[in-house]
């Protein structure tokens with residue numbers, strides 16, 4: 001079984017939390033980092049010192065400590081060096097893949113779209129590899145002058161109902177590039193992209209809703225996005241919203257995806273009358289179950305929400321009289337979703353206390 005990265009360890013998020021606070025709020029001191037992150041000052045020191053040593057952070061300037069000019073040491077400010085690390089992020093969708101070279105500050109250096117010309121489900125592993133190969137060669141050419149700065153390749157892929165793709169063969173192929181590999185379901189990688197480079201600080205726990213080949217999701221807690229075992233997403237599209245109903249390709253009946261005009265895994269979400277009413281209905285149960293504070297909408301097909309955002313908002317806003325649920329679109333556009341796969345690389349490679357940055361297979 002192919003396994004993706006384990007995003008569920010809160011400890012593994014500390015470096016990412018520190019880097020992102022610095023990215024958003026620089027110039028910022030160690031003291032402020034501890035206050036904002038909730039991490040202890042010794043933990044902040046260990047992380048910051050290591051990142052400075054590795055050339056990812058730089059100390060820039062200083063200010064008097066809070067105790068005033070007589071109150072002790074001056075506070076040193078920290079800043080992120082944006083081009084100190086690069087990642088290649090690839091998102092595989094049902095009709096093509098998109099790859100991007102991204103720096104650690106979230107700036108896209110180059111982006112390549114590779115349409116399949118057919119559906120993913122109709123490709124063999126060899127055909128997918130050929131498409132990835134063309135794209136990767138172009139991206140690596142772009143980074144050849146800064147090769148030591150490239151931390152790895154991140155891949156977001158559709159899972160649970162994998163079409164007839166031998167992902168192990170794809171993994172073996174990507175291994176030939178000699179870079180570390182990080183994998184996740186594409187809903188999870190897109191949620192990670194939002195957490196690193198998108199909506200930022202929203203009320204938690206949040207639910208990221210991914211409109212793609214189906215409707216997936218990812219829970220985001222204080223520690224960041226949570227990947228389910230075997231790197232599955234939250235299968236929103238298969239929440240039962242009615243007893244009986246047409247049979248679903250998952251084996252169940254009454255699944256949400258069957259009420260929004262999506263009858264098989266190949267052709268993606270299509271919009272029908274009342275689509276968002278059904279989505280809202282399914283979300284209501286999930287929001288109660290997990291006490292969700294914010295719902296974030298994203299994914300390659302997010303445009304199907306369109307003018308029906310009000311309908312969705314109405315369903316969710318009526319859900320809790322106290323502490324209403326926030327609803328927003330993600331900030332990462334469908335074209336830039338490869339940012340999430342790149343964030344996967346930074347997340348896994350900066351957290352060395354994980355056993356391995358490379359996925360394990362068994």
Ligand SMILES: [Zn+2]
Pocket residue numbers: 237238248249250251252253255
């Ligand atoms: Zn189903």
